[in-house]
Amino acid sequence: MNKENKQKFLDYLDVLFPSVKCELNFSTPFELLIAVVLSAQCTDKRVNLITPILFEKYKTPQDFANANLREVEQIIKPCGLYKNKAKKIILLSKQIIEKFDGNVPNNLKDLTTLSGVGMKTAKVVLNNIYGEKVIAVDTHILRVSNRLGIVDEKNPDKCSIKLEKIFKGNIDNLHHKMVLFGRYHCKAIKPNCGECKLKDFCKYYKKLVKQDKM
Ligand code: SF4
Numbered sequence: 001m002n003k004e005n006k007q008k009f010l011d012y013l014d015v016l017f018p019s020v021k022c023e024l025n026f027s028t029p030f031e032l033l034i035a036v037v038l039s040a041q042c043t044d045k046r047v048n049l050i051t052p053i054l055f056e057k058y059k060t061p062q063d064f065a066n067a068n069l070r071e072v073e074q075i076i077k078p079c080g081l082y083k084n085k086a087k088k089i090i091l092l093s094k095q096i097i098e099k100f101d102g103n104v105p106n107n108l109k110d111l112t113t114l115s116g117v118g119m120k121t122a123k124v125v126l127n128n129i130y131g132e133k134v135i136a137v138d139t140h141i142l143r144v145s146n147r148l149g150i151v152d153e154k155n156p157d158k159c160s161i162k163l164e165k166i167f168k169g170n171i172d173n174l175h176h177k178m179v180l181f182g183r184y185h186c187k188a189i190k191p192n193c194g195e196c197k198l199k200d201f202c203k204y205y206k207k208l209v210k211q212d213k214m
Helices: 003-016 029-038 044-057 061-065 069-079 082-100 119-130 139-148 156-166 174-185 203-213
Strands: none
Touching (some): 029 044, 029 082, 029 119, 119 174, 139 156, 139 174, 139 203
């Protein structure tokens, strides 16, 4: 993507989403970490329905570390993959206590040593809690970036590193804006191409038009 189109993309995101914030509800770094782990293959809305119940019962890493696995499973069941997620959040709580004095680490290297925490989860925490200029690539950002031709990369972690280089200097809220763009505008099924202002340089749209003409 050339410099001019990159700017058009950034400007369009600003128009569509002038003020953005994380759609997961949380009040501490630890709560955000747990919420992000729960959000794997689940909507933020559903996670937000479950976390108040979960955090009412378990407030600290210590509470989770001592939690009964079956009880945690029952509470988080509506999130899907609940058996796996329950194990992960109990284990990562123990690791936070043992390795990091009960505090959520503030760097990528340490965060990704925790159970269930990959680059995406770690970067959501780094961006939202510590204000780091990183782009956590989820399914929406991966799709949008490839459709528009910003990258040609199917691996989310590699895509994240490439996007951070491409948008260096413009990263502040970019992660949130790109997620919203993918979630509500450039949707997986039936993207809003008709009204999209990025049509003239979107690779995916050009391909659609070409197929229609054949
Ligand atoms: S033209 Fe369509 S596919 Fe391309 S960015 Fe816009 S909504 Fe997405």
